[in-house]
Every structure is written in C-alpha cells, then in structure tokens.
Amino acid sequence: RTDRFFTGVVVTNGAGSPRTGPYANYTDDQMKLVRVEEQREVLAEIIRHFAEEVLGHFSEPMYRIATQIVPVGLNLLLNTLSPLRLFTHFPNGLGKVDDQILIEGHTEEFQQLAKQGTMILVPTHCSNLDSPLIGYVLYRLGLPPFLYGAGLNLFHNKLIGFFMDHLGAYKVDRRKKAPLYKDVLKAYAGYSMELGYHNLFFPGGTRSRSGMVESRLKLGLLGMGLNAYIHNLRSDRPHPDIFVVPCTLNYQLVLEAETLIEDYLKEEGKARYIIEDDEFAQVKRILEFLQGLFSLESRIHVVFSRPLDVFGNPVDAEGRSLDHRGREIDRRKYVVQDGEYRFDPQRDQEYTLELSKSILESFRRDTxxxxxxxxxxxxxxxxxxxxxxxxxxxxxxxxxxxxxxxxxxxxxxxxxxxxxxxxxxxxxxxxxxxxxxxxxxxxxxxxxxxxxxxxxxxxxxxxxxxxxxxxxxxxxxxxxxxxxxxxxxx
Missing domain, CATH: 1.10.10 (Arc Repressor Mutant, subunit A)
Structure with missing residues (x-):
C-alpha cells in the first residue's frame, strides 16, 4: 500500500499455524540482516504468507447450492420437530423457516444504499450461529453475498468450514498477536472495500461471553471504512461512499450460553478468544437447540439499525449524511485539508471513535x-x-x-x-x-x-x-x- 510501509515492524507471537509459524520470528531474523533490502525481502515474504493464509474464496455455484439447501433443510427439521406446526399448515404445505426469523428495522434503506456505495454490516455477536443466520438474512433481502472474517477455529468444523471456505469468508487467527498480522487483516478488508465489496464483521471482536450487549468495539477494522473512503475520494472512484449498518441478532436462548458464561466467569470477564469445545461443535446440541426453537414458535429477531456514514452520522435512503437536526452534511469536508483529501491518523482515530459510539447506541436501541x-x-x-x-x-x-x-x-x-x-x-x-x-x-x-x-x-x-x-x-x-x-x- 502506498500510504503505509511496514518498515521496522517487529513480529512476535505469530505462531499458531504450521504455514506461518516459521515466520513469527522476524525479530531474530532482522537482527541478523544488516542490509535494509534484505530486511524488506524478509518482511515481504512474511506479509505474503500472512495474506495467503487470510485469503478467502468465493464459489458462485456453491453459493447457489447453500442458499437452496439451508432453507429446505431447516424447513424439514422445523416441521419434523413440530407436529403442531405441520397440522396447522396442512393442506397448504410445510411451514417455513422464514416464519421463525423476523427481519426488522431499516431494511429498505439498507437495500437502497447497497446500490449506491459499499456497505459495512456490523452485527452484535453472541453465537457461532450468527454467521450462517446473517448470511441467510442477506440472501432473503436480495443482497449480494458479503465478505466476512471468520475465526480460524470455525474452519475446523468440516461441514461448516467447507461452506465458509467457499462462500467468501476470510480466515482470522485470533491466536496471532503480531501487529503485522493485524495490519495484513486490516489492509485486506480495507482494500476489498475500495474495490466495492460489501463487508461484514463483528465489531466486538468475539462472541459476548457475558451475555451483555457489546459496550466496547474493536476500532482497527472499523477504521478501515474511513481509510477506504479517503482512498476512494483521492482516486476519484465513481461510487466512493462507504456506509455502515449496525445490526442486532436477538435469540430467546443462546446455543453456547453454558460454555460462554462459564468462560466469562473463569477469566473474570477477559475473553479467551478461542473456545474449541463449545456446543457449536456438537451436532446433537445444535439439533436440540433448533428443536426447542421451532417447537415453541420462538422467534429470532434480526434488526437492522439506521445506516451511518463512516463518521457516525445517520444517513437517509438517498445516501445523504444528516446532523442531529436532520440537516444535510457534506461529509467530504471531514477529510479535506488544504484543499485536498488527506489522511490524518489522529483526526481519523477520533472519527472512528465517534462512529463506534453511534454503533453502540444503535445496538442498545435495537436490542x-x-x-x-x-x-x-x-x-x-x-x-x-x-x-x-x-x-x-x-x-x-x-x-x-x-x-x-x-x-x-x-x-x-x-x-x-x-x-x-x-x-x-x-x-x-x-x-x-x-x-x-x-x-x-x-x-x-x-x-x-x-x-x-x-x-x-x-x-x-x-x-x-x-x-x-x-x-x-x-x-x-x-x-x-x-x-x-x-x-x-x-
């Protein structure tokens, strides 16, 4: 990237993957290399390997299969587990999983803005079921598939991992703490936004262990929306706008509740980031969860909040940013200095902080x-x-x-x-x-x-x-x- 060069970056604690583990000891290699050119070569190799590991894939045929299989499978399961539902729908046919998933909120604005710019969808996160749920909801809304980052541990589930690996998910290894690895993740997401790919990520960073609605957000990936917006303006792209849509996923029961709260209490509120053996890894527990959900006519509420710009201002269906009195704002002026669109790390960090505050307000309001x-x-x-x-x-x-x-x-x-x-x-x-x-x-x-x-x-x-x-x-x-x-x- 022309706006940032990772010179002198120290990579530590990068182990966790057989492929990138050997590149975690950049500090030791750097000490042995005298020439700057050699250091850059090693650094470029590390970045390449991190990027290859992160890289997601998308298969359009697999997407069509997934969007057909999931509704049919859930409908069959729903009606098998609930004889009452089967009786009440007779003779008009089987009940639909759509009846269990209520899509609410600012859906029309979401759909309109997706035609005008690049969307960043930021949902609350309490279960590993959230990813397939939100993917199915986006399909129901007639929106194209979104790029999204998924924890590497989810790919260990052979069935779920197979679909995620072919449906645009890029891999996030939360065991890696190397600053360079995090920069690669952010650059991957940011550049995809510049190219016009809609993105989805959970701004809380991980599932809520406590059951609370998120009260703090990870600002790194969130800030890449503003970064991409400035790049788009500087490049004079035809559709430069980036819009952010908060979303709440609301269940009566949570599949992994027992494991999550136990982990929260053991760590005194500090997330372990990786739980390998929770209920999501057990097919029987997933079926029991769905049985309870369907047999009691329990509803899952997916609420889309009012769209925002990358500065945290509300946006209307025409893509206009508004102040608290409903007056239109020229958002381009936020990033102009001396007549040019410019990056300013301190200023941009404050803008991202304001965006996070607006997202948190939306989370509470739409829970x-x-x-x-x-x-x-x-x-x-x-x-x-x-x-x-x-x-x-x-x-x-x-x-x-x-x-x-x-x-x-x-x-x-x-x-x-x-x-x-x-x-x-x-x-x-x-x-x-x-x-x-x-x-x-x-x-x-x-x-x-x-x-x-x-x-x-x-x-x-x-x-x-x-x-x-x-x-x-x-x-x-x-x-x-x-x-x-x-x-x-x-």
Whole structure:
C-alpha cells in the first residue's frame, strides 16, 4: 500500500499455524540482516504468507447450492420437530423457516444504499450461529453475498468450514498477536472495500461471553471504512461512499450460553478468544437447540439499525449524511485539508471513535428483549436483594440464604419489570418481543420457563407448587445480562 510501509515492524507471537509459524520470528531474523533490502525481502515474504493464509474464496455455484439447501433443510427439521406446526399448515404445505426469523428495522434503506456505495454490516455477536443466520438474512433481502472474517477455529468444523471456505469468508487467527498480522487483516478488508465489496464483521471482536450487549468495539477494522473512503475520494472512484449498518441478532436462548458464561466467569470477564469445545461443535446440541426453537414458535429477531456514514452520522435512503437536526452534511469536508483529501491518523482515530459510539447506541436501541431475559432479570435481582453482602462468585455457588421465592413475589416483580420495559420501548431505548408487549406476568413467566426447559440440560428454574426454585444461577446471570444496559428500577 502506498500510504503505509511496514518498515521496522517487529513480529512476535505469530505462531499458531504450521504455514506461518516459521515466520513469527522476524525479530531474530532482522537482527541478523544488516542490509535494509534484505530486511524488506524478509518482511515481504512474511506479509505474503500472512495474506495467503487470510485469503478467502468465493464459489458462485456453491453459493447457489447453500442458499437452496439451508432453507429446505431447516424447513424439514422445523416441521419434523413440530407436529403442531405441520397440522396447522396442512393442506397448504410445510411451514417455513422464514416464519421463525423476523427481519426488522431499516431494511429498505439498507437495500437502497447497497446500490449506491459499499456497505459495512456490523452485527452484535453472541453465537457461532450468527454467521450462517446473517448470511441467510442477506440472501432473503436480495443482497449480494458479503465478505466476512471468520475465526480460524470455525474452519475446523468440516461441514461448516467447507461452506465458509467457499462462500467468501476470510480466515482470522485470533491466536496471532503480531501487529503485522493485524495490519495484513486490516489492509485486506480495507482494500476489498475500495474495490466495492460489501463487508461484514463483528465489531466486538468475539462472541459476548457475558451475555451483555457489546459496550466496547474493536476500532482497527472499523477504521478501515474511513481509510477506504479517503482512498476512494483521492482516486476519484465513481461510487466512493462507504456506509455502515449496525445490526442486532436477538435469540430467546443462546446455543453456547453454558460454555460462554462459564468462560466469562473463569477469566473474570477477559475473553479467551478461542473456545474449541463449545456446543457449536456438537451436532446433537445444535439439533436440540433448533428443536426447542421451532417447537415453541420462538422467534429470532434480526434488526437492522439506521445506516451511518463512516463518521457516525445517520444517513437517509438517498445516501445523504444528516446532523442531529436532520440537516444535510457534506461529509467530504471531514477529510479535506488544504484543499485536498488527506489522511490524518489522529483526526481519523477520533472519527472512528465517534462512529463506534453511534454503533453502540444503535445496538442498545435495537436490542430485542424477550420473556427469558425479563424473568431471568427478575429472579437475579431478587437474589441480589436478599443477599446484599454476598459476592458474585459465592452467590453463584451457594445460591444465597433462600433456595426459592413465592410465585406471588415473582409476579409482583415481573409486573414492575414489564411495565418499566414497556416505558423504555416507548422512549425507543430498546425493543420488546411481542409477548412482552401484551401478555400478563403469568403468561410471560410460563413462556420463559418453557423456553428454558426446551434446551438446557439442567433446570435453570423450576416451579414447585407456589414457589420458584433457582438452580443454574450462571445461566440466570447470562440471560439477565442482556438487560444490563437498561435503566430498570431496583
């Protein structure tokens, strides 16, 4: 790249791949090389090997096959697991997986802008199911396939890895900490944007271990949108604009919830980045998860937020950037210095930070809360209230002073929580699943309990007579954490 030369870069901790491992010791090689030309040759070789490892492939025939197989397979599974659904659709045919996936939000703007510029889709991330889900949703919207970075560990799954390797996914090895490797990743993504390829990446960097909605984003890849925009302006490309679309993926249950929260607690909130043995690697667990999803008519909400420019300003369907009063902004002026389009690392970093703030606001506003999260919040809040001096880990292990609470207390607290959530929805601070918009506390509780029983191996909550017993408090914490950003009364 003409705007950056990796001179004097030290590569460390690059091992993790048989092919690039030998090139991780650039520091030692550099010490042995006196001539700058030799150092550059070694550096170029390292960059080439990193780039070849990252490189993704796309097969149009395989894409057509995948978009036909996935809906048919899920439809068959859906109807096999839910006789009630099969009966209710007879004689008009089988039910559709489309009924389970609700696509909401600013979809028309998304579709229009994809014709005018290059899109960067930035979803929330809680499950390895997110990638195939969002890929299928993009197909349903009639959009072309997006380039996206996928963790190298996902390619170890032979079935999933085969499709990902042929559907445009480029490989991201999170075990590599070498600054040069990260620069190669960013350059790959940025240059693809300049060429007009739509991109998808999870700005949180990895799945949310805690169950919380992302509160901090990785700015490296995110900043490549601005980088590509400036390059496009300098090159006078016919369609220079880069648009960013935040997106929330909302499930009642999460496939890998048990593994994720356990990992979060073990590391005291620090992500391990790579989990090799979670539920996504077990076909049986995936089938059990889908069975619970389909049999209970559970909906997955995919919400597309209002599009943004690379500076964090909202964008309308015509591609115009707007200020907070709805007035049009000439976004090109943001990167003009002395009459020319220029890079300015300090300035551009601030612009990317503003973009990340706008994305996080969109994540919170378009998160959909369901019955499981509401009930988990109620029981967890009660546990904290009756054990005010007990630290988190002791409470999780022991369950505190009381092993159950009355259903009267559950309904009383749930009524207050539902009302508070409805008020937040009216203020557009979040979204609610329809069952929380109209149902009474008893119905909401019944739905939540049915969802939890449908998938998780061990009871999370269990009603016995007029009392509710709590068992898997780690999962309670995980599901209630989805509401951690919301301003709910104590």
């Amino acid at each position: 959909v809360i369901g019955s499981v999260q509401a009930v988990a919040h109620v029981v967890w809040r009660w546990l904290r209230d009756v054990n005010p001096k007990m630290d988190l880990y002791r409470l999780l292990r022991s369950g505190g002073a009381q092993d159950s609470l009355t259903m009267t207390e559950v309904y009383r607290r749930l009524q207050g929580t539902i009302q508070a959530l409805r008020n937040l929805q009216r203020r557009e601070a979040l979204r609610l699943d329809p069952e929380l918009e109209t149902s009474d506390p008893a119905a909401v509780f019944g739905k939540a309990l049915a969802h939890l029983k449908s998938y998780h191996k061990h009871p999370v909550l269990e009603r016995k007579g007029d009392r509710l017993f709590h068992y898997d408090r780690q999962l309670l914490l995980y599901y209630q954490n989805r509401l951690s950003f919301a301003e709910l009364p104590s």
